[in-house]
Amino acid sequence: MPISLKDEAAIAGIGLTEFSKNSGRSELQLAAECIKAACDDAGISPSEIDGLVSYTLDSTDEIEVARAVGANDLTMFSRINYGGGAAVGTIHQATMAIATGQASTVVCWRAMNGRSGKRMGQGVSGDITSSDLVHWSWYTPYGMLIPGSWIAMIANKYMHNYGVTREDLGLVAISQRNYALNNPRAYGYGKPLSMDEYMASKMIAEPLCLYDFCQETDGGCAILITSAERARDLKQKPAMIRGVCQASTRGQEQMTSYYRSELTSLPEMELAAKLVYEQAGLGPHDIDAACLYDAFTSEIIMQLESFGFCKEGEGVELVREGGLDIDGRLPNNTHGGLISEAYIHGMNNIAEGVRLVRGESTGQPDKNVEHVLVSSGVGVPTGALILGKD
């Protein structure tokens, strides 16, 4: 009998460091600080942590951070691959562990000096041969070295097919910046972005310009997960995990799934949508707000289609009618997202999903937010999460 993950676990705490361009401390310290903050938010001691999950890209070992925060026995520790594709995957690991009794208090974290330390997308090379390095080597000798170049190939085809313009991408960037204006944690706090500024900004990988890209950030973000039952007795209103999944589909590559017959949709995201909706017993009409992964603006428009908020090729119409704004059909990335809050590899988008369910976002819509959809990285093996009120 398969075990359903629906409503077995809940997010009971979120913890963040400040976001900056130079944290001035180690990634281990950022990890320890955000994990301690998540425990404080939940009202428990870090000594109660018995499970830890992070990204393969995270530089901090579970046992190092466990010593730093004073955790005791660990009975589950795990890593998820594929950059931002790992975000929701960490929650999936934690939820499975809790539902099957492998651990009771799991913290998922991502802590990175993403600006002052090792920057993402500075090129991949090496003398050692592995399947991953061979994969990248179909691109790096040609000069495709940064994530924007890999995504631009898909974005250009998609935009050409469906008549999406640079101004449309600008609408996404501006919508998210408008949310960030009110979020003191955000890079975009108090810094409005106009369409003129957007259109005049530096082109990086046609059709993507500077403002289509996410931030580069130093900071940490941790999410504390425990059983639904226990979460009800803790300090915060639980954000129930209605559904959570990982998804990769045939022909999948990391960032460069260029060899499928059709390039203008996101098959892995469509699989994530199918799985997460089925598990939660919900559909797109039940989703009140979203934190769709936004390393690039074009990804938002494509995901509106993957998750069934509109038909194929019609994502841009939802954007043009203000659907992503605070009073729209699907308020999205109400903290500013990876584009205008911070780039903590999607972990900060999960934290925002929790705030929306609690009713505590700086971009909280007036309407009742019963269910929030959160997605992992686009163009990579990915996943989706639906959080709901208890």
Next chain:
Amino acid sequence: MTDPRRIKPPMGPDNGWWWDMAAAGKLGIQRCAGCQTLRHPPTPMCGDCHSTQWDTVEASGAGTVCSYTVLTHPQFPGYQYPLIIILVDLAEGTRLTSQLVDCEPENVEFGLPVEMIIQEDPDGFKLPVFKPAGAA
């Protein structure tokens, strides 16, 4: 000091032959010995018939642009900007990521017919790139 040369591929049993063919002036495609399916990028096993036996065919070099991007920033040593990267649908049916040369960025378009040429770097490294079909 930054190495002014392009990043070289690691060479292993799954991909080294492709670069060896490029060094010999040829554009290679892997062919499954079990079911004759052409595949790119190469893999050591056929996902259809599961044969680990394969050989290679030499592509004609003719294709059309399936998608493209023009890279302008940041500029890494070893590459010339603006850099036009293309996905090419080869006449043989496989698709390949490569570079378009001898073409202004404003002239690249979806469906543009292209043909392969071998580009040689000052250090002797050779890689297959494309130019608009029929261009001098």
